[in-house]
Amino acid sequence: MPSVRRVSHEFLERQGLTTVFGNPGSNELPFLAELPDSFRYVLGLHEGAVVGMADGYAQATGRPVLVNLHAASGSGNAMGALTNAVASRTPLVVLAGQQVRPAIGPEANLASVDASALMKPLVGWAAEPACAQDVPRALAQALFEAELQRRPTYLSVPYDDWAAEAGENCLPVLDRRVRRAESPAxxxxxxxxxxxxxxxxxxxxxxxxxxxxxxxxxxxxxxxxxxxxxxxxxxxxxxxxxxxxxxxxxxxxxxxxxxxxxxxxxxxxxxxxxxxxxxxxxxxxxxxxxxxxxxxxxxxxxxxxxxxxxxxxxxxxxxxxxxxxxxLPAQATPTGPYRSDPEPVTAKSPHLHPEEVFAALRDEMPRDTAYVVESTSTNASWWKQMDLRHSGSYYFPAAGGLGFGLPGAVGVAMGQQDRPVVGVIGDGSANYGITALWTAAQHQLPVTVVLLRNGSYGALRWFSGLLGVPDAPGLDIPGLDFTRIAEGYGVPAQHVTGAEELRAALAERPGHPRLLQVDTALTSPS
Known part of the structure; x- marks a missing residue:
């Protein structure tokens, strides 16, 4: 009789969940043992980046994705990123390691107490199997719940379960399919x-x-x-x-x-x-x-x-x-031509206006470029200048949680290798998912990161005016050089100082990740 691990691996393989985004801990190693050659493990250096990459990958491919997290601590690190996946209805199957069964009750180190409650109410379904032989069925339910609800699910598995012998009633799960039809009556x-x-x-x-x-x-x-x-x-x-x-x-x-x-x-x-x-x-x-x-x-x-x-x-x-x-009958009157490109506003400072940056992206990048955007304070400038006419051209953190942008761009680049991918990232948000640069470098993904540096949490400055708290502290973030940070992670970087230099850089098509740091004037979202 095969092991629980072998049956689970085969189920995942048959369902096409062979790309695993993770950051492993000791509790997860038994699941990762004997992983078939058809599987690809995508390592992220922080669980928030892991979930962000998986979110971008799942949205880009339109398929569920397996995420492997470390017990309670790794799951906790991932929860902020998970809020975006919930709001975008991304079908992530989050599989977390758990201490061995005899160690859970005494709350041994790395035991996740009441593991299924940890991720609620974020996830659409969460469980910890009652016994080892129920693991394959519970894993199947995690996948089908994610597909049916279009929402992340969470399964905690004690690590001694994986080596246990699967009972004969585990095997029928390998052939399961769940489908849904939703046409109106x-x-x-x-x-x-x-x-x-x-x-x-x-x-x-x-x-x-x-x-x-x-x-x-x-x-x-x-x-x-x-x-x-x-x-x-x-x-x-x-x-x-x-x-x-x-x-x-x-x-x-x-x-x-x-x-x-x-x-x-x-x-x-x-x-x-x-x-x-x-x-x-x-x-x-x-x-x-x-x-x-x-x-x-x-x-x-x-x-x-x-x-x-x-x-x-x-x-x-x-x-x-x-x-x-x-x-409905066809309209006799045509809708008219698409609106033309406006001239960008220029900044009254040494820095570029965000509109100049976005006009350069619009003009220099291919029409089918996929943009992953996490720069809230430049929102008005973005929609004024960009011309997006293709499906899958725009991704944004669905719950507003910072940290999706950089990892999401990496995930989209992995999932859509047939089209250019650009991450448009503010300096405030970049720090939340900066470790994703390492994964991009390791996989040599041709993703371009345009880093907008204005030295401030620009969206919060706008909100401080809206809420009547102009003296709020902690809104400035000076002294950050993302070119040096990127190069430390193995990503070539360039500090761009003018519109023409930016256009020349964007016209290049390197076959590897790169970061272009652009100093921009402070603007508001609307």
């Missing part, structure tokens, strides 16, 4: 089509799930069929629509009152693939203008249940888009 479909047809001035709000599901081009077709203005949902982590398209109005502000103002004059707001809504700054007001109805379509039942207003249909946004495209 006929009555629901008729109701939905009737609501959209009856609308005089419909408005579309698209969420990151649209891009995650590969519906970017389908969303464009639907908007053009409706001739409807399009907003991206607040707190956007993926771009669901071309940002220069004539129907695109931008990313909705993350406050109650300004969202309602954006909806004025529209009788129906159709929200596809987004929660309603992920507000941020507290700007109270009515949820909806008088006379405006909201209809949400999402395959996330939890998001549908917790929305504070509107009607919701739990169904696949892709199936609904297809349904509407078949039911």
């Amino acid at each position: 006929a009555q629901q479909a008729d109701w939905l089509v009737g609501q959209v047809r009856a609308a005089r001035r419909p408005l579309l709000v698209l969420g990151g799930d649209i891009d995650t599901a590969g519906l970017f081009d389908d969303a464009v077709a639907l908007a053009e069929r409706l001739n409807s203005p399009v907003w991206a949902a607040p707190s956007q982590f993926r771009l669901p629509f071309p940002n220069r398209h004539p129907l695109f109005r931008g990313v909705l502000p993350a406050g109650i009152a300004p969202v309602a103002r954006a909806f004025e004059g529209h009788d129906l707001v159709l929200v596809l693939g987004a929660p309603v809504f992920r507000y941020h700054e507290y700007l109270p007001g009515r949820y909806l203008p008088e006379g405006t109805r909201l209809l949400q379509v999402t395959d996330d039942a939890s998001a549908a249940a917790r929305a504070p207003m509107g009607e919701a249909l739990v169904a696949s946004p892709g199936a609904v888009i297809d349904l509407l495209m078949k039911a």
Whole structure:
């Protein structure tokens, strides 16, 4: 009879979970023993970076990914990064080591007390198998729960379980498959089509799930069929629509009152693939203008249940888009050309304005470049200058937790090796995931990191004004030289001082990671 480890490895191999992101500890070594040659172990130097890389990789490939963490301490280190994976609905299967079973009750060193409760309520499912023979089944449940819920799951396994003999009832798990279908029923479909047809001035709000599901081009077709203005949902982590398209109005502000103002004059707001809504700054007001109805379509039942207003249909946004495209007549009036590139603002200082940096990226990088962005204070400049027309062009920390950007760029570069990848990272956020540079160097990933250095937590400066606390300490971070840090991790780096020098550097296409440090003027997110 094979061991629990062998059955588990074979299950993971059959399911395609052969890339493992991890930072091992003693409790994890028995699982990693005898790992088949088909597996690839991607080492990260900190668990936060490990989860960020796995998050980027899973989003880029569209597949679940296995993450291996060290007991309670490694899991704790990863929790901040895990908040982003939860908000982006990334199906990570987090497997953590646990002390041997006899040592858990006495709380021996490296025992994770009440391990399944540690990661709640972040993860969608968490468990520790009751016995060794239940490990393969529990591992399968962790994967299927992650796929069905589109949310990370967590499994803690005592390390003496891996060498135990698997019972014969472990073997059927190898052939398991779980599938889901979410098309609306006929009555629901008729109701939905009737609501959209009856609308005089419909408005579309698209969420990151649209891009995650590969519906970017389908969303464009639907908007053009409706001739409807399009907003991206607040707190956007993926771009669901071309940002220069004539129907695109931008990313909705993350406050109650300004969202309602954006909806004025529209009788129906159709929200596809987004929660309603992920507000941020507290700007109270009515949820909806008088006379405006909201209809949400999402395959996330939890998001549908917790929305504070509107009607919701739990169904696949892709199936609904297809349904509407078949039911709605084509528009006779074309939508018009894409908006042209604006001239960037220049800084009134020796430093570059962020708009100059983003204009250079837009002009010098290929059109299909994938950007992983973690520079909140430059948000307004980013959307003004960039021209993103391809699916998978934009990734952002979904929960706003710093530390996703650098690791996420590494993960996206590993998952999308057929397109250029650029990390646009602020100096404040870079420190949270800086160790990901080492992984990029070890794998010689051709990822470009554009490091925007303004010596400040720029977004917090903006918030300090919003909250009326202009004297808050700890907002400046002088004295950081990321070129020296990057070179210490094995990544070639360059300090760029002018727009033309930046453009010349971006025009190069090295086959290895690089970091371009650019000093920028301080700006605000909006």
